Amino acid sequence: MLSAIVNAACEAGDEVVYAWRSFEAYPIMVALSGARSVQVPVTEDGRHDLQQMADAVTRDTRVVLVCSPNNPTGTAVHADEWERFLGAVPRDVLVVLDEAYLEFVRDADSPDAIEVYRRHPNVVVLRTFSKAYGLAGLRVGYAVARPEIAVSLRSCVIPFAVSDMAIQAVVASYAAQDELLERVEALVGERTRVQDGLRExxxxxxxxxxxxxxxxxxxxxxxxxxxxxxVGLSVRPFAGEGVRVSVEAPEANTRLLEVAERFRERLSG
Known part of the structure; x- marks a missing residue:
């Protein structure tokens, strides 16, 4: 769906603004559309600098991509800064809020994306079943957009992109949503333990x-x-920058903290 948005909105020479580092697919999809990436560095604490992103918008900008929570830093935009940002971006620029990790958000200051979409015609909300629902291999997601935008998106989506098996998996996932949310809540608890442990x-x-x-x-x-x-742990390294570490089962998370402790001791020694 993300590629359909960029292809529908952009031609050669147009610009797409997004934070960096952010989702690795953004520069690839922008390049394939013939548009040009305008990357705005995240802040020192890994957050979107929405003011700088608004300032980066020019007459050639067609799309702004905002990944919240951001991949790979995990940070989420807040409602107040989001409103200021939307007020500064021209209404003819498409603003995409990519909420792939929505189910894990516990920050009370995060915006209600659907409510924002209702008030701002140029906002498109993206969600997926690839993360919390575990259907990554089936590539099922959706966009919430105004009808006139949705028509353009449909013209750029590959026919039969979502298989019947994928649809059945989505329906089954919804039927098991209570169980899913229990697992998500347990993971959020482990996330807090890992984050606090690393900070300590x-x-x-x-x-x-x-x-x-x-x-x-x-x-x-x-x-x-x-x-x-x-020690059998797989992390995602970004050379010269950092690593993204998935929160896993408690045993794996404990092993990660042990690795991090030994690594810290080796550096300080």
Whole structure:
């Protein structure tokens, strides 16, 4: 759906503004559409700098992408800054709120995206069944958009992109939603334990609202990834920047904290 939005809105030479670092697919999809990426650095604590993003909008901007919670830093935008941002962006620029990790959000200051969409015709909300619902391989998601925007999106979506099996999986997931939410709540509890534990060890961890945490390690990124791999843990390294660590079962999370402690001791020693 994200690629359909960019393809529907952009032609060669147009601009798409988004934070960086953010979802790895953004620059790929923008490049495939022939448009140009305008990347606005996240703040030191891994958050979207919405003021700078609004300032980056030009007459060539067609789309602004906002990933909240942000992948890979896990931070979420807040309702007050979101409203200021929308007030500063021209109404003819499409603003996409990518909520792939919505089910994990517990920040009371996060905006109600559907309510925002109702008040702002240029806002499109993206959601997916790939994360909390565990249907990543089936690639099922949806957009909430005004009818005139939805018509354009449909013209850019690959025919039969969603299989019958995927539809059945979505229906089954909804039927088991109570169980799903219980698992999500348990993961959120583990997320707090991991985040607090890493901070106690001296790591600067952004306030994550996703199912992962972000460790900004700079030149030590690959070294940390190798230390994790040595004990059977897989983390996602971004060379020269940091690692995204998924919150898993309690045993795996405990092992991660042990790796992080030994790694910290090695650096300080």
């Amino acid at each position: 060890l001296g790591y600067a961890v952004p306030q994550t609202q996703a199912n992962f945490v972000w460790l900004q390690l700079g030149a030590k990124t690959e070294e940390f990834a190798e230390a994790a791999d040595a």
